[in-house]
Amino acid sequence: DGGITQSPKYLFRKEGQNVTLSCEQNLNHDAMYWYRQDPGQGLRLIYYSQIVNDFQKGDIAEGYSVSREKKESFPLTVTSAQKNPTAFYLCASSQDISPLHFGNGTRLTVT
Amino acid sequence: KNEVEQSPQNLTAQEGEFITINCSYSVGISALHWLQQHPGGGIVSLFMLSSGKKKHGRLIATINIQEKHSSLHITASHPRDSAVYICAVTISSGSARQLTFGSGTQLTVLP
Numbered sequence: 577d578g579g580i581t582q583s584p585k586y587l588f589r590k591e592g593q594n595v596t597l598s599c600e601q602n603l604n605h606d607a608m609y610w611y612r613q614d615p616g617q618g619l620r621l622i623y624y625s626q627i628v629n630d631f632q633k634g635d636i637a638e639g640y641s642v643s644r645e646k647k648e649s650f651p652l653t654v655t656s657a658q659k660n661p662t663a664f665y666l667c668a669s670s671q672d673i674s675p676l677h678f679g680n681g682t683r684l685t686v687t
Numbered sequence: 688k689n690e691v692e693q694s695p696q697n698l699t700a701q702e703g704e705f706i707t708i709n710c711s712y713s714v715g716i717s718a719l720h721w722l723q724q725h726p727g728g729g730i731v732s733l734f735m736l737s738s739g740k741k742k743h744g745r746l747i748a749t750i751n752i753q754e755k756h757s758s759l760h761i762t763a764s765h766p767r768d769s770a771v772y773i774c775a776v777t778i779s780s781g782s783a784r785q786l787t788f789g790s791g792t793q794l795t796v797l798p
Contacts, residue, residue: 618775618787618791619773619775619788621785621786664728666728666730673718675732675735676720676786678731679729680727681729681730683728
């Protein structure tokens with residue numbers, strides 16, 4: 577079955593460390609997205625990519641970086657510059673006007 | 688003011704009850720999405736609609752473009768329907784597939 581795989585499900589890091597969240601899809605979708613979810617708030621867009629080797633900042637890109645070297649992979653790095661990195665991170669993909677497909681998320685805790 | 692408002696924020700129902708979750712938006716949209724987020728965090732797309740009404744099993748989604756309002760109905764609710772239901776809109780002037788999300792409605796169906 578096609579889908580989006582995010583790993584790991586839970587991630588713990590010390591403050592000041594960079595951490596990379598993995599997102600892989602086998603749906604052959606061109607577009608991929610990273611969202612952040614905080615309690616009581618709607619999902620907010622961090623970065624998105626419409627095609628390999630190209631990506632754009634979303635609404636809350638500061639402190640994050642991404643790469644899109646392969647169609648199926650869109651890793652997100654949470655850098656030490658991100659002031660409040662503890663959150664639930666969701667990766668999604670889409671093709672043309674189809675609905676978004678989401679991964680199961682990674683819960684990052686930074687202490 | 689959020690561009691997408693959902694009500695209620697929390698809803699508790701008895702098994703078998705008819706449930707309605709509402710979504711209002713304040714911007715021009717090209718599509719509205721209803722999503723379901725289970726306790727584990729993964730999100731599933733339930734409906735994408737731009738007019739009228741869609742039905743899938745016990746779920747019905749309606750949209751009134753003039754009133755900028757959508758409803759999600761669940762008939763004969765069941766404890767397995769317990770989840771967070773999220774309304775999201777694709778904004779007409781937005782680039783790519785940028786969505787704006789509501790903060791979600793936590794539904795609990797008691798046996």
